[in-house]
Amino acid sequence: MKDNKHHVGGKLLPKYYKPWALFYSKYIEAYMAEGIEIWGFTVVNEPHGNGNNWESMHFSPKEMTDFVRDYLGPQLEKDGYGDKVILGYDQNRAGLKEWVDEMFKDEESSKYYGGTAVHWYESTFEVFPDALQYAKKKDPSKHLIEDRGLCRF
Numbered sequence: 001m002k003d004n005k006h007h008v009g010g011k012l013l014p015k016y017y018k019p020w021a022l023f024y025s026k027y028i029e030a031y032m033a034e035g036i037e038i039w040g041f042t043v044v045n046e047p048h049g050n051g052n053n054w055e056s057m058h059f060s061p062k063e064m065t066d067f068v069r070d071y072l073g074p075q076l077e078k079d080g081y082g083d084k085v086i087l088g089y090d091q092n093r094a095g096l097k098e099w100v101d102e103m104f105k106d107e108e109s110s111k112y113y114g115g116t117a118v119h120w121y122e123s124t125f126e127v128f129p130d131a132l133q134y135a136k137k138k139d140p141s142k143h144l145i146e147d148r149g150l151c152r153f
Contacts, residue, residue, distance in 0.1 A: 007055050011063065021071035025079045040085025042117045042147060043068060048091050061102035064088055065109050073112025085114030090147055092119045093128035096135050104139040115143025 001020065004010030012020055028038045047059040059067070068086055076082055089099040096118060104110040116135055136144050 002057060008052050009049055009056055009058060011058050012067070017067050017071045018075075021067070021075040024072060025075050025081060028076075028081050028084060029079070038084055040087055040114060040143075042087045042090040043072065044090065046091050046119075047089070048095065061089075061099045065102050065113075068103075068112050069109055076112075085143065086112050087115050087117040087143065087145060087147070088113050090117040090119070092121070093131050096128070096131040100135045100138045104142065110139060110142070113142060115145060117145050117147035120146050 001012055001016040002010035003013055024041070031038050043064055044057050044059060046056060047064060049058055050056050065088070068088065072086060073082075076084055076086075088103045089096065091099075096116070100116060102109065103113050103116065118132070118135075132144065
């Protein structure tokens with residue numbers, strides 16, 4: 001389903017956006033059938049990549065936002081899971097500004113996002129307070145969550 005045909009790296013080919021969105025919906029459905037409630041999730045862990053150390057899939061801010069706006073959000077809404085919180089980004093704080101600028105640039109782009117997930121392990125001494133404040137001010141109604149893998153599936 002990815003341009004590099006490998007489980008590490010690569011980008012999801014646009015022709016697979018619809019089935020990938022359906023996968024998320026089916027995943028939620030399967031968990032809920034077992035009595036496990038899904039509150040929210042991130043679109044992908046580390047969309048910039050992870051040094052090719054484990055499974056990954058890359059997205060730019062625009063690619064992820066297009067996927068959420070045009071495929072994932074509408075699919076979840078259609079299947080009755082529109083209340084599930086979709087968190088974008090899910091990488092280190094240093095790159096946060098460009099992501100929230102794309103995710104929350106207007107009502108259409110931000111409609112399905114419930115917030116942003118950020119990683120906290122890029123730096124032990126710099127917390128990037130300006131980036132965190134910027135993200136929260138970009139849309140105060142959205143969640144800004146430290147992600148330690150608890151939101152992903």
